[in-house]
Amino acid sequence: MTTAELTLTAPPGTGAACCAPLVREGIAPDAAAELARAFKALGDPTRVRLLSLVAAHEGAEACVCDLTEPVGLAQPTVSHHLKILVDAGLLTREKRGKWAYYAVVPGALTRLGALLTESTRT
Amino acid sequence: MTTAELTLTAPPGTGAACCAPLVREGIAPDAAAELARAFKALGDPTRVRLLSLVAAHEGAEACVCDLTEPVGLAQPTVSHHLKILVDAGLLTREKRGKWAYYAVVPGALTRLGALLTESTRT
Numbered sequence: 032m033t034t035a036e037l038t039l040t041a042p043p044g045t046g047a048a049c050c051a052p053l054v055r056e057g058i059a060p061d062a063a064a065e066l067a068r069a070f071k072a073l074g075d076p077t078r079v080r081l082l083s084l085v086a087a088h089e090g091a092e093a094c095v096c097d098l099t100e101p102v103g104l105a106q107p108t109v110s111h112h113l114k115i116l117v118d119a120g121l122l123t124r125e126k127r128g129k130w131a132y133y134a135v136v137p138g139a140l141t142r143l144g145a146l147l148t149e150s151t152r153t
Numbered sequence: 154m155t156t157a158e159l160t161l162t163a164p165p166g167t168g169a170a171c172c173a174p175l176v177r178e179g180i181a182p183d184a185a186a187e188l189a190r191a192f193k194a195l196g197d198p199t200r201v202r203l204l205s206l207v208a209a210h211e212g213a214e215a216c217v218c219d220l221t222e223p224v225g226l227a228q229p230t231v232s233h234h235l236k237i238l239v240d241a242g243l244l245t246r247e248k249r250g251k252w253a254y255y256a257v258v259p260g261a262l263t264r265l266g267a268l269l270t271e272s273t274r275t
Contacts, residue, residue: 054209
């Protein structure tokens with residue numbers, strides 16, 4: 032069923048006395064799948080460390096060459112993890128000369144949280 | 154290696170000119186694993202919908218009996234997903250009479266984001 036079919040009352044037989052009313056609709060299934068993808072990007076300790084490391088650099092931006100050593104992984108592996116964070120909208124990537132630079136998207140996580148818990152009609 | 158071993162300069166041979174300095178340490182590996190677990194809880198479309206549905210109820214609290222119908226899953230399955238969200242610190246659970254009630258932990262996601270991108274020495 033879609034969220035458009037949500038009712039304000041309990042389903043028959045479940046005891047309506049227990050139930051607080053909906054004050055808005057929940058997130059639509061398509062949007063939920065998209066959000067889950069973004070959160071899944073952070074469901075990995077290495078990616079959490081990489082995002083934190085980028086944020087810990089001056090200007091919340093770091094060169095990929097600064098990130099391999101702290102996490103103890105080869106650059107292709109680190110770049111793979113960083114790409115997942117970029118695709119999730121949590122980092123941006125910019126190539127400058129020899130290196131790729133990654134920057135934290137300010138407020139990205141707060142926005143994801145707002146999508147989850149605020150009005151989410153799509 | 155631990156975050157305590159992080160250096161402020163690039164590893165030898167990578168070309169130091171590219172690199173912005175660290176302004177603080179990144180998150181510690183143990184804390185990263187804990188955070189990843191919380192984000193992983195939201196890396197599933199059903200759990201995203203359930204958290205959103207709880208938030209959409211009056212008082213950001215809902216009875217499990219209100220949540221089965223919208224997501225089209227049996228109550229044991231829904232309760233399993235809700236337990237994962239409770240274990241991740243995103244929902245609280247309270248048994249009142251016949252039903253379990255779930256409430257959104259205010260600001261939980263914002264706090265997770267802050268742990269990621271602010272000072273995270275542990």
